[in-house]
Amino acid sequence: MSAEHDRLFIRNFSLTLVGLVLFTIVIILAALAIHNQLEPSENPAREAARLDRLQPVAGVFAGETGRAAAAAAAAAAAAAEPQVxxxxxxxxxxxxxxxxxxxxxxxxxxxxxxxxxxxxxxxxxxxxxxxxxxxxxxxxxxxxxxxxxxxxxxxxxxxxxxxxxxx
Ligand code: HEC
Known part of the structure; x- marks a missing residue:
């Protein structure tokens, strides 16, 4: 291999590398430009997860007594409604x-x-x-x-x- 051949190779190789680096920068800039134009989208899964986290940790189940008390409260509310x-x-x-x-x-x-x-x-x-x-x-x-x-x-x-x- 001649020194001339090596020089040519290194030059071409360097040019190719520089070209690739420039191309990468252009792609990054284009991606940033497009990204800035987009509306920031709400992620529905994230929203659902957030609501889920806000739920009470547990409901109170008071068994039959609780059920009876709830029924009595509902009946009292119904009785309190003005009856025509x-x-x-x-x-x-x-x-x-x-x-x-x-x-x-x-x-x-x-x-x-x-x-x-x-x-x-x-x-x-x-x-x-x-x-x-x-x-x-x-x-x-x-x-x-x-x-x-x-x-x-x-x-x-x-x-x-x-x-x-x-x-
Ligand atoms: C407990 C018995 C009784 C019942 C039930 C009753 N009334 Fe009377 N009503 C009377 C009497 C007694 C009078 C007369 C009062 C007076 O003039 O001293 C009268 C009078 C009236 C008068 C005349 C009022 C005036 O200004 O002269 C009207 C109208 C009337 N009643 C409508 C009704 C209607 C409608 C009902 C049913 C929703 C009804 N009443 C139920 C006993 C009753």
Whole structure:
């Protein structure tokens, strides 16, 4: 091998190395440029793992006693919900039969019977007053006929039903 040949080889080899180094730098710069343009993406697996870490370490299982206590608490909450009479029915006839007829059908406690002349003077007061008196109670009639779970709307509907019965 001649010295000339060696020199040529070293020169070419060096040029190749320099070329490769430059190429590497270019690739790195390009990668950085692209990376900076990308939105930083949320890793859903990492988010799930984070939420998982925030979970309480353990639930308390209090056995049958605990279950019974939970059921009792739920029942108490349900009972505390305001209950509307007759499942909230807006059927005037149904409400009248079940809550008003006991007095108004027989004249109990001096309740006006369901005949026109018993109501003549009362009707003059107007629907609003009749309903208000039925809600608040009047004379021997207790508020809402004694059914405090009747809504204002239900009282109004049953009064309207009673007045309809008169003619
Ligand atoms: C416990 C018996 C009783 C029950 C139950 C009852 N009422 Fe009466 N009601 C009366 C009596 C007594 C009066 C007459 C009061 C008075 O004028 O002194 C009356 C009067 C009324 C009047 C006339 C009020 C006025 O201003 O003149 C209306 C309207 C009325 N009742 C509606 C109802 C409705 C609706 C129901 C059912 C939700 C009902 N009542 C249930 C006893 C009862």
């Amino acid at each position: 009479a007759f499942g909230g029915s807006l059927d005037g006839a149904l409400i009248y039969e079940r809550a008003c007829a006991s007095c108004h059908e027989v004249g109990a406690a001096g309740a006006p019977l369901m005949v026109a002349n018993a109501w003549a003077g009362r009707i003059e007061q107007g629907m609003e007053t009749l309903v208000a008196n039925a809600i608040n109670g009047i004379g021997a009639m207790p508020p809402r006929g004694g059914r405090r779970d009747l809504s204002d709307e239900q009282i109004e509907i049953s009064v309207a039903y009673m007045l309809d019965m008169l003619d």
